[in-house]
Amino acid sequence: MTLFPATVFLEFWKRRRAELTYDWDLIDWEEEEEELRPQFEAKYSRVERVNPISGKPEPFQPFTDKLSRLMVSVSGIFFMMSLVVTAVFAVVVFRVIAMEKFASFQWEFVKKNWQFATSGTGVCINFMIIMSLNVVYEKVAYLLTNLEHPRTESEWENSFALKMFFFQFVNLNSSTFYIAFFLGRFAGRPGKYNKMFERWRLEECHPSGCLIDLCLQMGVIMVLKQIWNNFMELGYPLLQNWWSRRKIKRGGQNMESKVLLPQWDKDWNLQPMNAHGLVDEYLEMVLQFGFTTIFVAAFPLAPLLALLNNIIEIRLDAYKFVTQWRRPMPARATDIGIWHGVLEWIGVLAVITNAFVIAITSDYIPRFVYAFKYGPCMNQTYGHEKCMRGYMNSSLSVFDMGEGRNGQPRYCRYRDYRAPPWSPEPYEFTLQFWHVLAARLAFIIVFEHLVFGIKSFIAYLIPDMPKGLCERVRREKYLMQEMMYEAELEHLQKERKKNGKRYHHEWP
Structure with a gap:
């Protein structure tokens, strides 16, 4: 379900971008002017x-x-x-x-x-x-x-x-x-x-399935990366500014002269903004957006961790920009540049990836096939618990370990859909394996088309520009055309009067 809020987020960002572009008078500004x-x-x-x-x-x-x-x-x-x-x-x-x-x-x-x-x-x-x-x-x-x-x-x-x-x-x-x-x-x-x-x-994979390994991988990397990024957001500028003040103090400036420094001199002693501008800030958010949406089916806790991290980072960025960095040089821009296309691409990849995660990595499809094809609910309707009776035994295959000490055959079970050793074709894939594979492929196709259709429908319902803003822009263009028309008409009338007077003086 996180895929749909991601689409809504991108569509409402387009509307917000249009409002900011209008407020800063950048609607007609082109990059050729750079x-x-x-x-x-x-x-x-x-x-x-x-x-x-x-x-x-x-x-x-x-x-x-x-x-x-x-x-x-x-x-x-x-x-x-x-x-x-x-x-x-x-x-x-x-x-x-x-x-x-x-x-x-x-x-x-x-x-x-x-x-x-x-x-x-x-x-x-x-x-x-x-x-x-x-x-x-x-x-x-x-x-x-x-x-x-x-x-x-x-x-x-x-x-x-x-x-x-x-x-x-x-x-x-x-x-x-x-x-x-x-x-x-x-x-x-x-x-x-x-x-x-x-x-x-x-x-x-773990006996409980590959999903637990994927969840552990995402959880550890996401938590450690957010802790490291937040430390670098706050700790690194603080250490740099502390070292700069220490060098100034060693250079012969005592605390009294430091207090008497003008504000612009104090600001100059702060750390300069990254030479890459806001690329690092955008990159961090875009990577987090991708990590949150691409594998959200495997790690549903990712959006919550991202929300908590962003709440903290908003304050850290405010503190960093106001007290630790020099004021950056302003630059004109009508949008966030290439990042919007990247976010759109991540949204498409997230749909495909989550379809494969649900179909291949999780046990959703095998359980579904068992419940409606091989379980006790094939021809009747029972509760979910009754329909899944025997699923574990059905998902495990048998391997012959040979005779034990007492001469009795020994068997072990493993996760797979293979024929038992006493069958005519031992250890070959069973019919249930092919049913599960076909169901997985069908689910991927249906899921992708359905989600892409809903995403396109949501994007169609939410216009890129608010209706009120669109009307104001059209009104301004209309008034501009009217002013140009009236100015041109006034110019033609003045030319006609001037030509008329000249013709009157020249007539004998």
Whole structure:
């Protein structure tokens, strides 16, 4: 249900953006009015063309040069994404090795809960890798953006923001996608387990299902990341300003002279705003929006944690901007730039991802198929509890472990839909497996089309501009046309009178 409020949020933001654009008189402002970046002018000052908007000559970047630089930038982006995949694979290898070590641990508590221990340590290591790679990504994105030589500051910020989003989105969610859709899918079965490097068994999901691993992954990363971000929002500027005051004091200024400093001098001693402007602030909120909506079916607590974090961060940002940072330079903008398109893209991805989470990761579809096809409610109507009797036994397959000490056959059960060892085709997928698979695919198709339809209907019901504002804009355009018409009419009348007097004087 969080997907629909996300759509409503985006639609109402469009309305709010229209109101702010009108209040700041930016409706007719175009990005062509922006000045060129000095770096762009210095690089392409020898190549000029006439601007089709202003009609004045300006530096121009040739298409071949722009394409070659863009290809290098895209190659760098894919290289960094491959680095993320490599890091995820390294964490997977660690989890596989740690699983074996924790299962044979001497401490009985760890030995009994080896799966939770493996998941917990894997998540913590993955979080440290995420935060370490984010520092590298920022420097690489900065270099690649400067390599492209964007024309204006807004183009530079959009290009840099898009790279940072792709880097950090893949970095933050790659391990989550692995747990949601790949963990335990290729582990094999008893007697035929798949092994990594022919030594270690691949990791399987918790006996209660893969959803618990996904929930643990999201919960730990979301909580730790919010704590770290809030610490950096408040602690880092405080430490920097404290060190700056300490250096001033060491430079010979005592406390009395410091009090007598003018306000502008005190403001100058504060920390300068990030060179990337508000990109980091937008990026943090957009990543949180994606983390909240993409896997909300697996972690319903994410919206509540995001709300609590945002309430705290509003005050931290206010304190930071007012007391710890210098006043930023104002700049014109009609909207939030490329971030709105990113939010729309996240909304589409969230629908697809949640459909797969519900159909593949959770047990909703297998339970549904059992209740209406294999359970006691096939031809009759009972309560939910009666319909699910025998579901656990139906979802477990049988493996022959051979004869025991007393000569009796031994069997174990595992989660899968395979034929028993005494069947004509032992350990092959049963008909129930194919029914569950078909139901999953059907659910994905129906869910996606239904949710996309509702999202489109909600977007249609909520106009991008309030009716009152739309009428005011149209009224202003009408009055402007009337004023232009009256001014032109007055000008023509004056010209006619002047020409009439001249004709009267010239007539003999």
